[in-house]
Amino acid sequence: MHLVITLFLSDHIGLQYTNCVTVHWQLCTPLSATQPGKNEITVKIKKITPHLIHGPQPYMASAGEESGTVRPYIFVQVETDEGITGWGEVTNSTPAHNAAVTSLLLQSNDLIAGDDVSHIEAIWHKIFRAYTYMGSRGLTTSIISGIDIAMWDIRGKLLGCPIYSLLGGPVRDRISLYTHPNGGPSVAGIARSAKAIAESGHTALKTDPFPQTAEERATPYGFLSGQVDAATENVGMETIAAIREAVGPDVEVLIDAHGRFDVPTAIRLATRLAEFDIGWFEEPVPPESYPALRQVKSEVPVPICVGERLFTRFDFLPVLEEGLADFLMPDVTWTGGITELRKISSLAETFYIPVSPHDASGPVNILAGAHTMMTVPNFYKLETMRADLSAYNAFIDHPLDIRNGHLHLSDRPGLGIELDIDYLKANAINVAT
Numbered sequence: 516m517h518l519v520i521t522l523f524l525s526d527h528i529g530l531q532y533t534n535c536v537t538v539h540w541q542l543c544t545p546l547s548a549t550q551p552g553k554n555e556i557t558v559k560i561k562k563i564t565p566h567l568i569h570g571p572q573p574y575m576a577s578a579g580e581e582s583g584t585v586r587p588y589i590f591v592q593v594e595t596d597e598g599i600t601g602w603g604e605v606t607n608s609t610p611a612h613n614a615a616v617t618s619l620l621l622q623s624n625d626l627i628a629g630d631d632v633s634h635i636e637a638i639w640h641k642i643f644r645a646y647t648y649m650g651s652r653g654l655t656t657s658i659i660s661g662i663d664i665a666m667w668d669i670r671g672k673l674l675g676c677p678i679y680s681l682l683g684g685p686v687r688d689r690i691s692l693y694t695h696p697n698g699g700p701s702v703a704g705i706a707r708s709a710k711a712i713a714e715s716g717h718t719a720l721k722t723d724p725f726p727q728t729a730e731e732r733a734t735p736y737g738f739l740s741g742q743v744d745a746a747t748e749n750v751g752m753e754t755i756a757a758i759r760e761a762v763g764p765d766v767e768v769l770i771d772a773h774g775r776f777d778v779p780t781a782i783r784l785a786t787r788l789a790e791f792d793i794g795w796f797e798e799p800v801p802p803e804s805y806p807a808l809r810q811v812k813s814e815v816p817v818p819i820c821v822g823e824r825l826f827t828r829f830d831f832l833p834v835l836e837e838g839l840a841d842f843l844m845p846d847v848t849w850t851g852g853i854t855e856l857r858k859i860s861s862l863a864e865t866f867y868i869p870v871s872p873h874d875a876s877g878p879v880n881i882l883a884g885a886h887t888m889m890t891v892p893n894f895y896k897l898e899t900m901r902a903d904l905s906a907y908n909a910f911i912d913h914p915l916d917i918r919n920g921h922l923h924l925s926d927r928p929g930l931g932i933e934l935d936i937d938y939l940k941a942n943a944i945n946v947a948t
């Protein structure tokens with residue numbers, strides 16, 4: 516039987532997908548197996564290629580954005596010596612981060628090219644520790660995330676299985692989503708968009724209702740005083756009042772504060788928002804200070820959510836131990852990939868804290884989070900940056916299957932999609948390396 520299976524695999528690897536259980540036994544090579552036995556194969560990482568690209572038009576505008584904004588994405592292509600390619604994503608919000616990630620991904624070839632793709636955990640730790648004196652979280656975990664997701668994609672393709680089947684199997688059959696209204700900057704436009712989201716079957720939506728202050732406009736992505744003027748605050752309250760009226764009492768309205776506020780401002784805004792029965796107040800203060808978060812958490816009458824700027828289980832553990840949040844929202848493309856998202860979720864499970872993965876990027880982020888959450892008992896909802904994600908169809912071969920506010924995963928191997936390499940090359944953004 517042993518030999519028969521080996522011949523079967525040798526004939527088909529890279530050509531078609533095979534039975535998961537049968538092939539899995541073949542691909543589990545020991546870490547020290549520099550000379551695999553005759554019944555084993557070793558698939559090695561051949562090349563890592565980051566693709567920093569301009570996204571497709573039209574890009575749906577949301578509150579405060581110009582319609583037609585071109586969104587950049589970073590996808591990670593991991594090629595193997597057996598011809599199987601895996602895809603990851605590391606898209607971030609800032610051009611500076613995108614450029615740094617792209618450069619470091621290129622350099623990661625020196626670190627892990629030639630490594631066995633079945634050793635996902637070992638490669639995770641190899642990269643994590645390689646940059647320890649620079650800081651093993653943030654930029655480092657972004658690199659890890661893109662490569663880790665791609666390696667799980669490769670593993671699924673090699674074994675003929677969707678990723679969720681490799682993580683313990685599904686505990687649910689679909690992924691509940693929440694998304695964002697657009698139509699801004701007018702309050703009426705945002706409320707109309709929120710109503711449309713509710714009518715599409717989504718049971719939750721999220722927005723940052725507070726317009727940028729003059730101080731913030733002067734410093735993109737900046738935080739200086741963390742204070743807002745009365746007019747800005749009142750626009751935010753008016754917006755949430757209009758959304759609540761538009762969607763009724765049964766739709767969750769989540770507030771993203773984007774870490775914009777100091778402690779007294781965050782406490783005041785969250786307390787005022789409580790009258791609208793908000794589902795959570797997200798990142799009330801910048802992510803660096805757990806004491807600030809602790810003070811806000813102890814003084815507001817609404818649930819708190821944090822996590823898109825926390826990296827690895829090491830950042831999440833004190834949040835859980837000190838009871839600083841009611842919901843966690845790790846980003847699978849920033850916090851350490853599928854491997855780490857699964858560990859953070861298990862850690863949260865021991866505190867009975869729900870996990871609601873963050874998305875502010877592209878389709879690989881959504882799918883990687885969804886595959887992981889298919890196996891996580893304490894999953895809450897998965898974020899999608901927009902309700903209509905059809906723009907992604909310009910560069911993925913299978914549209915995301917979203918119906919009635921839920922994402923349905925296919926049984927195709929790996930993530931279940933391929934990216935259009937011609938599109939990626941044609942829309943490349945060059946950065947200095």
Ligand SMILES: [Mg+2]
Pocket residue numbers: 771773797798823
């Ligand atoms: Mg957020």
